[in-house]
Amino acid sequence: MIDYIGFGIGLAAAIALGFLIGSIPRKRKAERLLASAQEEAEKLKKEKLLEARQQIQELREELEERTKRREEEISRAEERLLKREDRLSEKSAHLEKIEDSLREDEEEIQRLKEEGIRLLEEGKAQLERIAGWSRNEARDHLLKVVETESQRFFSRKIEEIERRAKEEAEQRAAHVIATAVQRYAAEYVEENTVSSVPLPSEEFKGRIIGREGRNIKTFEALTGVELLVDDTPEMVVLSCFHPIRREVARIALTRLIEDGRIHPAQIEEKVQRAKARLAERIKEEGRKAAFDLGIELHPELATLLGRLKYRTSYGQNQLVHSMEVSGIAKILADELGIDASKAKRAGLLHDIGKAVDHEVDGPHALISADLARRYGESREVVQAIAAHHEDVEPTSILDIIIQAADTLSAARPGARQETYERYVQRLHDLEELCRSFPAVQEAYALQAGREIRIMVHPDRASDELAAKLAYDIARAIEGELSYPGEIKVNVIRQTQFTESAK
Known part of the structure; x- marks a missing residue:
């Protein structure tokens, strides 16, 4: 046990001794590294200081340059200010001289004004002594002279203006009327008093005449139309001055020929149907005329308008005449810059009374105006219709336009035939x-x-x-x-x- 302890102590001592021996070179190495780092730091410090000194030097030089330029600018500005002050001083001195001169001129003007007033008063007094008139009397005389000359001058001017205006108005009126007539091109077919009805064969002439003339007499009695059966091949002629009766007879006879059965009872039936059919055709003609002109009419007015297709005045078909007057009135209204729609309506309805003038007493213009008023036409349209033959006094340009359009339509060469x-x-x-x-x-x-x-x-x-x-x-x-x-x-x-x- 003691041996082991001793061995351990010896081992530990050997390790400690080895550590001590190895730490000596490490310490020396660390000292060398430290010395090298200090040298590097000192070198870096010197470089940074040198760079800082250089930057400071550059900044100082730049600042000095800026300061120098600023001083030069300030110096130039001071020079400009000094020059401006010199000019202002010169202008001030010049203005003072001008003020002195103006003051002297004002004094001279005042003196001359006073002298002029004195001379005028002396002159007036002298004129009054010479002329024997006072100032007020001379003024009145002068005003009279000026007034007389002015009246003479303006009278000549007014006369000249009136003459020129009249010439221009006549030229303008002629241009408007010529334009209206040129732009409206309507054709007329001359009215006559006969209508021809073709026949399928000659044998129908005998059927139409009937036994002892019974059929032809019945036909003429029911229609009021003369039926002429002559030698004209495959044709008979209807003669009557009344266009509606003649048209009823033509329709009835055409239907009788198509049917083939011709006897008094059949004739009476066909005549009644022809009258009913013509009544419908009259309505359709009125509606068509209004539609062609772009006008909406009351149904009763349209029916009366259609009746004008079978009415003539001096040989002129009244429906065609009314449509032409409407067209001319529109053109005149457009040229003169007034409401063309009212002109069209008044022109189309201006002779509507002729459809009933056999039934109503009075001038057709007033009858037409009464019908237009009854069926809701405007006051301006009614007035224009009533005034187109001056049964009432014209009160507007529209009245004159309808008169002119009616005259233009009727007065064209060939439009009317007084003999007929x-x-x-x-x-x-x-x-x-x-x-x-x-x-x-x-x-x-x-x-x-x-x-x-x-x-x-x-x-x-x-x-x-x-x-x-x-x-x-x-x-x-x-x-x-x-x-x-x-x-x-x-x-x-x-x-x-x-x-x-x-």
Whole structure:
């Protein structure tokens, strides 16, 4: 045990001795490293100090350069300020001289003004002594002279301006009217008093005449139209001055020919249907005319407008005339810068009263205006319609435009034929005279007015009274109407009984 202890002590002593012997060289090495590090640090310190000195030197040089430039700028600014002060001093001295000169001029002007006033007063006094007028009297005389000269001068100027304005207005009016007429190009087909109806074959002429002329007499009595059957191949002619009656007869006869059955009962049925169909066609014509012009009309006005298609004035178709007046009125309104829509409406409706003037008394312009008012047209349109023949005084440019458009449409060469109008009026007067007798049911002028065919109420006139009625009518025609040649008065009294077999 002791041996082991001794061995351990010896081993420990040997290890301690070995450690002590090895620590000596390590200590020396550490000292060398420390010395080397100190030398390196000292060297680095010197380098940094040198760099810092160099940077400080550069900064100092830069700052000195800046300071030098700033001093130079300040020096230049001071020089400029000094020069400006010198100039201001010179200007101040100059202004003082100018002020002194102005003061002297003002004193001189004041002196001259006072001298002038004194001289004017002396001159006025001297003029008053020479002229024998006071100041107020001279002023009044001068004003009168100036007023007289001014009146003469301005009178010449006003006269010249009026003359020039009149010339320009005439040129402008001529240009507007010429433009309106040139831009509106409507064609007319001359109205006549006959219509031709083609036949499928010659045998239909016999059917139309009927046994003992029964069919043709019935047809003429129901339509008031003369049916001419002559040698013209495959054609018959309807003659009547009244275009609506002539159109009803044409439609009825065409339907009879298509049907093939021609007898009095069938004729009466076809005539009634033709009248109904023509009434619908009249409505359609009125609506079409309004649509073509871009105007919305009350249905009753459209119907009355359609009736104008079968009405003429001096040979001029009234529906075509109304549409033309509407077109011309629109163009004139556009040229003059007023409401063209009202001009179109007034132009289209200006003769609407002619559709009912056989039923209503009064000038057609006032009848037209009353109808337009009744169916909701504006006050301006109604006034323009009423004034287009100056039955009332025109009050606006629109009234004058409608007058001008109506005149332009009617006055164009070939638009109207006065001879035809007189002929139609003569036949119309002949029929109206016959209808004025109480027993007359209907009267139709035939053969261009050479015959008047009269149907009487069978319950109001006997055969004897019918004969006397023919005599009375003939004498009334001789006394009241002017006509060429002679007129045959044909009074027809017919009693018809109808019964149905069941």
